[in-house]
Amino acid sequence: LSSGSGGGLFGRALVTPMAALRAAAEDAAKGALAGSSFGGSDGGGGAAAAAYAAAAAAAASAGAAAGGSSGSVALSGSGGVAGRRLAGRRAQMATQPRVGNVAARVAQENAVVDSEGVSIRRMPPNGIDRQSCGPFDFKVAAGDDNKPRNILEEIVWYKAKEIERMRQKESLVMLKMLTDKAKPARDFKGAILKKLEETGKPGLIAEVKKASPSKGVIQPDFDPVRIAKAYEAGGAACLSVLTDEKFFQGSFLNLTRIRAAGVECPLLCKEFIVEAYQVFKARASGADAILLIAAVLPNQDLAYFMKAASSLGMQCLIEVHTIAELERVLQLPDVERHILGINNRDLGTFQVDLSNTKTIMESDAGKQVAARGILMVGESGIFVWDDVKFVQDAGCKAILVGEAIVKQGDPCAGVKALLQLE
Numbered sequence: 001l002s003s004g005s006g007g008g009l010f011g012r013a014l015v016t017p018m019a020a021l022r023a024a025a026e027d028a029a030k031g032a033l034a035g036s037s038f039g040g041s042d043g044g045g046g047a048a049a050a051a052y053a054a055a056a057a058a059a060a061s062a063g064a065a066a067g068g069s070s071g072s073v074a075l076s077g078s079g080g081v082a083g084r085r086l087a088g089r090r091a092q093m094a095t096q097p098r099v100g101n102v103a104a105r106v107a108q109e110n111a112v113v114d115s116e117g118v119s120i121r122r123m124p125p126n127g128i129d130r131q132s133c134g135p136f137d138f139k140v141a142a143g144d145d146n147k148p149r150n151i152l153e154e155i156v157w158y159k160a161k162e163i164e165r166m167r168q169k170e171s172l173v174m175l176k177m178l179t180d181k182a183k184p185a186r187d188f189k190g191a192i193l194k195k196l197e198e199t200g201k202p203g204l205i206a207e208v209k210k211a212s213p214s215k216g217v218i219q220p221d222f223d224p225v226r227i228a229k230a231y232e233a234g235g236a237a238c239l240s241v242l243t244d245e246k247f248f249q250g251s252f253l254n255l256t257r258i259r260a261a262g263v264e265c266p267l268l269c270k271e272f273i274v275e276a277y278q279v280f281k282a283r284a285s286g287a288d289a290i291l292l293i294a295a296v297l298p299n300q301d302l303a304y305f306m307k308a309a310s311s312l313g314m315q316c317l318i319e320v321h322t323i324a325e326l327e328r329v330l331q332l333p334d335v336e337r338h339i340l341g342i343n344n345r346d347l348g349t350f351q352v353d354l355s356n357t358k359t360i361m362e363s364d365a366g367k368q369v370a371a372r373g374i375l376m377v378g379e380s381g382i383f384v385w386d387d388v389k390f391v392q393d394a395g396c397k398a399i400l401v402g403e404a405i406v407k408q409g410d411p412c413a414g415v416k417a418l419l420q421l422e
Contacts, residue, residue, distance in 0.1 A: 126145065149348075179312055189338075202419075208258070222249075231266050270291050287314065292318045300331055321342075326363070341376065377400050
């Protein structure tokens with residue numbers, strides 16, 4: 001969804017990850033030739049530029065594979081009329097004149113996003129209403145529509161600030177070097193299926209989580225390594241590690257610590273991904289899989305991030321909340337290689353309804369999941385064995401559980417009790 005390349009960092013913040021990375025690749029390639037664009041005349045700048053170019057080009061090539069040279073995603077044949085209409089809308093957008101006004105660019109992007117049924121806006125529709133410059137603090141009244149409509153939208157809007165701080169501490173060059181040196185990613189999906197075969201019960205993705213926006217602090221005595229080891233000892237197939245700092249009090253450092261402590265379970269980076277930088281950050285921190293949320297990302301971005309993750313050896317857990325989102329996600333190419341999840345939490349109210357899993361799995365789209373052999377995960381609202389049995393009977397071969405077990409004094413015993421392993 002291109003909104004124009006613009007100029008400098010501000011302009012690039014308004015384009016898709018694919019376009020931004022291609023631009024970065026071009027700049028980095030020029031820097032590599034010059035040898036001094038990244039600083040230093042002793043050749044160090046050229047080496048840094050080459051590393052940056054490799055990182056940017058790797059992600060850009062992933063984007064090209066996801067969407068072709070034009071940056072658009074070709075929907076699979078299963079998309080039918082809806083797929084052709086969506087392609088037509090994108091083609092129409094591509095022929096429209098490029099708008100120069102920031103608010104107009106955002107409105108143009110949101111119009112295309114809305115056409116796919118994406119419920120979470122990626123940025124304030126009227127632009128940022130507050131900007132600091134030295135001793136001055138400039139603020140413009142932007143209206144109620146410029147406020148987040150729910151907690152997920154608030155989280156997504158804040159990500160731009162969080163990502164910028166991470167970039168200042170650790171560049172893409174550094175992340176690429178770390179991913180090059182990392183051991184191969186573990187098979188996240190394979191670990192779930194192995195546990196399912198061994199126990200006959202859904203493979204558990206146990207969540208390492210200190211807090212949440214709806215519950216506040218869940219586990220005040222939070223030691224991520226201790227909890228992760230207890231989950232593994234209790235019989236979890238995989239672990240999910242919250243990395244969001246502001247709203248969940250998580251950290252990418254927790255991923256690194258858990259992996260360094262010798263935990264063998266594959267790790268899911270539970271992050272609200274909106275930029276390719278986060279994909280590289282996840283892999284560099286020890287993740288074997290990443291979370292992608294359909295309510296936040298249109299199919300073009302989902303396909304792009306799936307390709308980027310695959311290029312780093314990772315798998316994706318693609319989360320849906322509604323039948324419409326599942327219908328759209330099923331149009332993604334090679335979705336069978338990844339994992340789907342149904343989140344039973346309403347994004348508007350944050351209330352949980354476990355029957356949402358059954359409703360979605362009984363739909364035509366849910367039946368297609370079963371027919372195509374796609375692994376489905378039940379998420380949110382799972383606290384006791386009856387809940388586990390409910391989502392398993394609905395067609396889920398895996399579950400993701402956090403609160404019910406992380407708040408236990410003995411997480412190992414909590415896992416065993418939840419799955420009735422003893």
